Amino acid sequence: MTKSPKPAPDLAKLTRPKAKIELMRLRLEIEGHNAAYYQHDAPKISDAEYDALRRRLEAIEAKFPDLVSDSSPTQTVGAAPARGFAKVQHVVPMLSLGNAFTDEEVTEFVERVQRFLRLDAVPAIVAEPKIDGLSLSLRYEHGELVRAATRGDGFTGEDVTANVRTIKDIPNTLNGKAIPAACELRGEVYMLKQDFLALNKRQEEAGDTVFANPRNSAAGSLRQKDVAITASRPLKFFAYAWGEMSDYPMDEPTQHKMLQWLDHVGFVVNPEITQCHSVEDALKFYRRIGEQRASLPYDIDGVVYKVDRLDYQERLGFVSRSPRWAIAHKFAAEQATTVLEKIDIQVGRTGAMTPVARLQPVTVGGVVVQNATLHNEDYIKGLGNDGSPLRDGVDIREGDTVVVQRAGDVIPQIVSVVLDKRPATAEPYRFPHKCPVCGSHAVREEGEAVWRCTGALICPAQAVERLKHFVSRLAFDIDGLGEKQIVLFHEKGWVQEPADIFTLQKRNAELKLEELEGYGETSVRNLFAAIDARRSIELHRLIFALGIRHVGEGNAKLLARHYGTIDAFLDAMRTAADAQTEEGNPSEAYQDLDNIAGIGDVVADAVVEFFAETRNRAALDALLAELTEVLPAEKVKRDTAVAGKTVVFTGSLSKFTRDEAKAAAERLGAKVAGSVSKKTDYVVAGEDAGSKLTKARDLGVAVLTEDEWLALIGG
Numbered sequence: 001m002t003k004s005p006k007p008a009p010d011l012a013k014l015t016r017p018k019a020k021i022e023l024m025r026l027r028l029e030i031e032g033h034n035a036a037y038y039q040h041d042a043p044k045i046s047d048a049e050y051d052a053l054r055r056r057l058e059a060i061e062a063k064f065p066d067l068v069s070d071s072s073p074t075q076t077v078g079a080a081p082a083r084g085f086a087k088v089q090h091v092v093p094m095l096s097l098g099n100a101f102t103d104e105e106v107t108e109f110v111e112r113v114q115r116f117l118r119l120d121a122v123p124a125i126v127a128e129p130k131i132d133g134l135s136l137s138l139r140y141e142h143g144e145l146v147r148a149a150t151r152g153d154g155f156t157g158e159d160v161t162a163n164v165r166t167i168k169d170i171p172n173t174l175n176g177k178a179i180p181a182a183c184e185l186r187g188e189v190y191m192l193k194q195d196f197l198a199l200n201k202r203q204e205e206a207g208d209t210v211f212a213n214p215r216n217s218a219a220g221s222l223r224q225k226d227v228a229i230t231a232s233r234p235l236k237f238f239a240y241a242w243g244e245m246s247d248y249p250m251d252e253p254t255q256h257k258m259l260q261w262l263d264h265v266g267f268v269v270n271p272e273i274t275q276c277h278s279v280e281d282a283l284k285f286y287r288r289i290g291e292q293r294a295s296l297p298y299d300i301d302g303v304v305y306k307v308d309r310l311d312y313q314e315r316l317g318f319v320s321r322s323p324r325w326a327i328a329h330k331f332a333a334e335q336a337t338t339v340l341e342k343i344d345i346q347v348g349r350t351g352a353m354t355p356v357a358r359l360q361p362v363t364v365g366g367v368v369v370q371n372a373t374l375h376n377e378d379y380i381k382g383l384g385n386d387g388s389p390l391r392d393g394v395d396i397r398e399g400d401t402v403v404v405q406r407a408g409d410v411i412p413q414i415v416s417v418v419l420d421k422r423p424a425t426a427e428p429y430r431f432p433h434k435c436p437v438c439g440s441h442a443v444r445e446e447g448e449a450v451w452r453c454t455g456a457l458i459c460p461a462q463a464v465e466r467l468k469h470f471v472s473r474l475a476f477d478i479d480g481l482g483e484k485q486i487v488l489f490h491e492k493g494w495v496q497e498p499a500d501i502f503t504l505q506k507r508n509a510e511l512k513l514e515e516l517e518g519y520g521e522t523s524v525r526n527l528f529a530a531i532d533a534r535r536s537i538e539l540h541r542l543i544f545a546l547g548i549r550h551v552g553e554g555n556a557k558l559l560a561r562h563y564g565t566i567d568a569f570l571d572a573m574r575t576a577a578d579a580q581t582e583e584g585n586p587s588e589a590y591q592d593l594d595n596i597a598g599i600g601d602v603v604a605d606a607v608v609e610f611f612a613e614t615r616n617r618a619a620l621d622a623l624l625a626e627l628t629e630v631l632p633a634e635k636v637k638r639d640t641a642v643a644g645k646t647v648v649f650t651g652s653l654s655k656f657t658r659d660e661a662k663a664a665a666e667r668l669g670a671k672v673a674g675s676v677s678k679k680t681d682y683v684v685a686g687e688d689a690g691s692k693l694t695k696a697r698d699l700g701v702a703v704l705t706e707d708e709w710l711a712l713i714g715g
């Protein structure tokens, strides 16, 4: 929120015309937030702020009941299905829940139930953690999963069947006998806090969408048009409800018996769920689970109380948007106001620079908070529309007073800036264009949110990843020097940059590798021999080993073949880097690089950025001083039967390894691709070739056996 909002006019003084205007404004505002939250999985305000808007709306409608319309958010659920998903009609509507924020409201709920049912005693109540995810409906026919749908607007949801089949917690087939012919089972899709953090970290490093909290992350991951993306996300599911049941699998069904049954047929049911026999019991559960909240592996935002007996549930029925037999007891928002003292930049293992807010320590929901993530430059500028809780355009500055929230309990977030308290001297934050760890210049590629350090070879923050890459199979590939050893040698301070690998032997009088656990005289001798063997290296392996962004094996080969020798390559890169200016790079050397078939602007820029960092050059020179020769790239033959053709190898080859086959084909001027398309000229199929072979046949691409291929290339 930009400002502490003007206090809403006192309800008692609100006149009908004024109420009408305020209702209209509130409805529009809430509908906007509903769309952001339900359709785009990216809320613009905190849940507490949203709930406050709703409460105000409810209070006004309660005072002027004739102003309530059917389309008011108090009468509707969620939001209509988003475009791009097939629609599913729910046989039994999927409703929301009434809210209680205080103990009194819970007591009133139970009394209401008793009055309605004319019961003297408090009926059994099941208390369940309210999982902060999104609800899902699963239709099973004869025990087989046939359809999965989101809640949508309660009547029509989005068809997410294919996505749901990738979730391990959800059985495709129900276990056990006596499964009803048709049943629709329901529950919550969610993401573990740790999985959410790891996902966001990956997204952040890759410059992709970051999610505000596990709920949005779960919703965004489930509601994907590309099922492969859903499959790659760690989604979980708790079952706790049902819709249509052709018959019940037990006599005198109750909520807790049904939960046991859900567990029995193969679902995960939340282990904290407890049966209560009094309001005190229920409130005790609420307090206990509230205390455990921070340590639970998933987010909850309250407790749901449900009348246990299903015949009671049926008699109680529904009000417009929620059942009369259940209520959600929400936790108070965990927010606090503090001062943002400083913005620091953390550098990730791949060079991504992430800003972090250093806060005056403040207690939020019982936990002292000193740091909050700020994700990236756009987020600080208030431009981030991916789950940013800040309103568009409000930036964050050092010295600002900010409202901090433990969003879903995990990483604290800044949800708003108190602009009234902004010091006159506070300046817009200038995102650094240098890496704070190594001082290298940083770049932000077009279309990316992330700034990255370009000091690939010298940045301590990136060292371990770079060194692992340096020794990987397609790079220097040194026997006995894999990731494990690199991590160890780096920890010991023995290897900081690539050249250090080649001076290990010289320094060993002092280092004494043979004294390391698991090493002996022989293994150390072997290691040094393996390192020596790599003092002679092919140019493309060397280029790949540098770890320049966007320069994978394929591009490294293109570069090596184009320049031929290390000297020609270095000359050209240094010239291009030195000619680089703010406006661009008009040098001939750059044009020549940019013109290589297969090398686009993005790659060319990344290579030049690498060489623009003089310390990268120095590190490379130090490495070259340790090598005996860099083998020039093999000239590609242009006059062969396969020159210019695109080849795909599939199945298991018996005459050569995949790598050999690929190298041979490339030497003869062919391009080797990983997947079959219309552009493929030949598919070479070994034993057990699968889908690629089928696809080749479908597309009418020539399919060769290994022998036919050998005959073609004259081998």
Ligand SMILES: NC(=O)c1ccc[n+]([C@@H]2O[C@H](COP(=O)([O-])OP(=O)(O)OC[C@H]3O[C@@H](n4cnc5c(N)ncnc54)[C@H](O)[C@@H]3O)[C@@H](O)[C@H]2O)c1
Pocket: 033, 034, 036, 037, 038, 043, 044, 045, 046, 047, 048, 050, 051, 077, 078, 095, 096, 097, 128, 129, 130, 131, 132, 133, 134, 135, 136, 151, 188, 240, 241, 301, 304, 328
């Ligand atoms: N920040 C925003 O802009 C914004 C916008 C819209 C909604 N919201 C938030 O969404 C919520 C309101 O949405 P709602 O209508 O889905 O209501 P709700 O989330 O308050 O309650 C209903 C939902 O609770 C879930 N639930 C979790 N555990 C359950 C259990 N054990 N038993 C039954 N249900 C369980 C179900 O998914 C069900 O649909 C509020 O928390 C609100 O703050 C926020």
Ligand SMILES: [Zn+2]
Pocket: 347, 435, 436, 437, 438, 439, 440, 453, 454, 455, 459, 460, 461
């Ligand atoms: Zn750096």
